[in-house]
Amino acid sequence: MRADAQRNRARIVKAASEAVARDGAYASLEEIARAAGVGSATLHRHFPSRWALLEAVFHDRVEALCARAGELLAEPNAHRALTTWLCELAAYCTTTRGLVTALLRAPQESESCSAMLVAAGEPLRCRAAEEGLVRSDVAMVDLVTLVKAIALAAESSSAPEAERLVRLALQGINPPRRCL
């Protein structure tokens, strides 16, 4: 890849990052190209679809979330580690404009971002399941889907509201049993 192409790509991602943070996942691509100082054709050549661009924009942040999952493996309580990570994921999704939309739509084009999250969370789920703290028939992809869904629905609400709903979904609606 030529040097100027790399430079342009970086400028596009930077401009897109700012535009998406301000206007959401459906920010104008033309405006992004203008802000980056490139022609719209260049943007379309680097990123064939809007989702390809969003994936590039959020790649670093998703990697950070994956790293966080690794950290949480040190947490002694496996159940708490899993729920904490899922709640943090939800909080991140609701506070970062456009992230959820990108995560939910991107899989159709390329699974990388969603797949990264599922792969990163799997050790947490696995450990909790082995210790009998989580039903073994629950797949990590289910949990990530659940969190993404809640984050999307709560995008207009507050972040705490999203966390509350995630905890509700993880605990279920049945009243807690006395005998533990």
Add this chain to the structure above:
Amino acid sequence: MRADAQRNRARIVKAASEAVARDGAYASLEEIARAAGVGSATLHRHFPSRWALLEAVFHDRVEALCARAGELLAEPNAHRALTTWLCELAAYCTTTRGLVTALLRAPQESESCSAMLVAAGEPLRCRAAEEGLVRSDVAMVDLVTLVKAIALAAESSSAPEAERLVRLALQGINPPRRCL
């Protein structure tokens, strides 16, 4: 309201219903107006926003779902009645193109459709909570939001997948306790 205005309104809703079923919630308004045999200005006068139109399109189906909630009050098992209704709601949302999108976006403009569902489900939740079958700190609006969220996330998947996720969220991820 003049007779021809009523007739035009009905034709627009009918055309919109077919277009949305075919193309989803973001079907072209121009095309809908063309199919209805009216000018685009007429469509925009009757429905100031896309969501107003979608609400008119789905009004009858939402009413049918509300009526179904009334029927389920006759089910002896209160917990089962509630979960059944929520699953049916999810199934309906995933099979009816554009419904979820309309439900999730419309509240910002007018709460009628979402509010109707919450109001219709409340007796079911209330009865289950009184019998101690459902945590009392769970609000009906939470459950409807949860189902809408899952339906949206599973729109690209199958309807059974949506139902599975709804049941998962309602039961929680903890393994079932032996002592019941």
Add this chain to the structure above:
DNA sequence: CGACTATGTGGGGTGGTGCCCCGCTTTCCG
């Protein structure tokens, strides 16, 4: 029954979008 008025209509215009073709510039490598 006929005319008058308000209500409803739709063609056409505007500004904006995503996407693409094609002649031109820049970079890199031999």
Add this chain to the structure above:
DNA sequence: CGGAAAGCGGGGCACCACCCCACATAGTCG
């Protein structure tokens, strides 16, 4: 240092939502 290939962006296309305004029609009152 020269040429081929890779990259660039202006301009064009089709489409969109939305709005303005001259015109037609429905409902009402004399």
